Amino acid sequence: MPSFITDIFNLLPSDTFGTVKIAFLAYFALLWLAIIIWVTKDALQRSNSIFFQAFSILLNIVVPILGVLLYLIIRPGKTRLERYYEELERNMLEGDNQNEQNACGKCLTPADKDYSFCPNCGESLKRTCTECKKSFPNVWSICPFCGNEYADKEKHKKVARKKTN
Ligand SMILES: [Zn+2]
Numbered sequence: 503m504p505s506f507i508t509d510i511f512n513l514l515p516s517d518t519f520g521t522v523k524i525a526f527l528a529y530f531a532l533l534w535l536a537i538i539i540w541v542t543k544d545a546l547q548r549s550n551s552i553f554f555q556a557f558s559i560l561l562n563i564v565v566p567i568l569g570v571l572l573y574l575i576i577r578p579g580k581t582r583l584e585r586y587y588e589e590l591e592r593n594m595l596e597g598d599n600q601n602e603q604n605a606c607g608k609c610l611t612p613a614d615k616d617y618s619f620c621p622n623c624g625e626s627l628k629r630t631c632t633e634c635k636k637s638f639p640n641v642w643s644i645c646p647f648c649g650n651e652y653a654d655k656e657k658h659k660k661v662a663r664k665k666t667n
């Protein structure tokens with residue numbers, strides 16, 4: 503061993519390795535604490551369940567540092583906020599479809615599917631099925647009660663009428 507290395511060791515205080523050990527322990531303790539804080543925040547964001555939150559925190563207390571890997575596997579894929587926005591988006595899309603399905607055929611005013619007449623121009627929004635006599639929004643081409651293809655039949659009738667005329 504070159505003499506300068508032994509010189510360095512001799513210069514260091516005798517309890518250097520003890521200090522290094524304490525520094526490492528402090529580092530891991532800090533990391534452990536940081537992970538517990540992060541898991542607590544993340545679990546609160548991702549779940550409403552107190553059971554899941556408590557389990558996640560306990561897991562990382564019982565299994566220091568590596569517990570976070572287990573937590574990453576079991577945690578819900580999306581945060582509550584992400585789920586909320588997704589649901590909002592889905593509801594908006596559904597709402598759009600409903601309006602599209604139930605708009606007045608004449609002035610395009612969105613109408614509730616229960617409306618019989620357009621609140622803007624008074625146009626009839628329902629048709630009565632020629633087969634089963636039930637009424638349904640007239641933008642639907644098939645009777646939802648008996649499956650009668652309304653629009654096609656109407657066309658056929660018109661064609662038939664033209665022929666007889
Ligand atoms: Zn209208």
Ligand SMILES: [Zn+2]
Pocket residue numbers: 631632633634635636645646647648649650
């Ligand atoms: Zn019908």
